[in-house]
Amino acid sequence: MPNIAFINSRYIEFKNAKVHIEDRGFQFSDSVYEVLKVINKKLIDFDFHFKRLKYSSSELNFNIKIDKKKIHRIFLSLIKKNNLTNGIIYLQITRGTQAREHAYKKNLKPNIIVYTAKKNFNLPNKNYKGFKAITYPDIRWGRPDIKTTSLLANILAATYAANVGAYESIFIKGNKITEAAHSNVWIIKKKKIITHPANKEILKGVTRTVLISLIKSLNLDLIEREFTIKELYNSDEIFITSSGSLITPIIQVDKIKINNCKIGSITKSLATNFYKAII
Ligand SMILES: Cc1ncc(COP(=O)(O)O)c(C=O)c1O
Incomplete structure (x- = not known):
C-alpha cells in the first residue's frame, strides 16, 4: 500500500x-x-x-x-x-x-x-522508559512561542544530545530552565509539580495544556514558575512532555542522577492518568 x-x-x-x-x-x-x-x-x-x-x-x-x-x-x-x-x-x-x-x-x-x-510511543506499561538528558544553552530567537520550522538552535541541541547518548537537550537561559529542544520540562520537588509559565520564552505545548487540566482535576499541587538549573539538579523527579514523547521520565541530567535513575511514582501516575484520559 x-x-x-x-x-x-x-x-x-x-x-x-x-x-x-x-x-x-x-x-x-x-x-x-x-x-x-x-x-x-x-x-x-x-x-x-x-x-x-x-x-x-x-x-x-x-x-x-x-x-x-x-x-x-x-x-x-x-x-x-x-x-x-x-x-x-x-x-x-x-x-x-x-x-x-x-x-x-x-x-x-x-x-x-x-x-x-x-511511531511507537513511550507508554506507562511494563516497557515504560526513563531517559538521560543534557543541558544546553538556549540560543533560540526571541519567539519560541510561535511554532515555526525555524529550528536550527533546537537541531544543534538535539544533535548534541544524540551524540552523547541523551534523549533530550534541556535549555538553560541565564541560570533558568526554559524548556527542551523538542518538549516542555517539568520538575517535582516535595510533591509540587513545577513547569515554566507559558509566556513568549517557551512553546505552549498541547501536551502541557492537557496535562495541566489533568493535574488540577487530580487536586495535585501545580506551580507555573521559572526554575533554576540548581532546582533541576535537586529535583525528586523530572519529566518532559510533547506529542511525540507524551510524558517521558528523565532519570539523569548531565552527571546528576535523579531519583537514583528510577522512574518517579508521581511521573508514572501522571502518565497513566494522562494515557487513560486521551484514549
Ligand atoms: C520546543 C518545543 N517545546 C515543547 C513542545 C511540546 O509541544 P506539544 O506538547 O504540543 O507537542 C515541542 C514539541 O514539538 C517543542 O518542539
Missing part, C-alpha cells in the same frame, strides 16, 4: 510530494507546523493543535484563513489511506512561493503539506 501525503489540494504518493525551490519555507524557514499524535487510530487533541496553528500563522501574518473542518477531514483521510494505528501527523504551512527576497510580498498563496509517520 503506497504512503500518501497531501499537498495543497491533492493527495499524492509520498515519494512524489515536492515543493518549489523558491518556497519560502524551504528558503527561509518562513513556515509554521504542527505535530499531532494518533493513538489506536484515534486523532488526539485536534482542537488544541488547530488553535495553536491559528496563533502561529496569525503572529507571522500569514495570508491564510484555515478551514478547521477541511484540515480535520484531511487528517482523518490520511489516517485511513495510510492505515495509521500509532504515529504522528505532520502539518506544515509555508507562507508561499516567491522570487527570493527577504521581505515577503502580500497575498502569497500558502503551501499546505500533510503527511503521516508511524
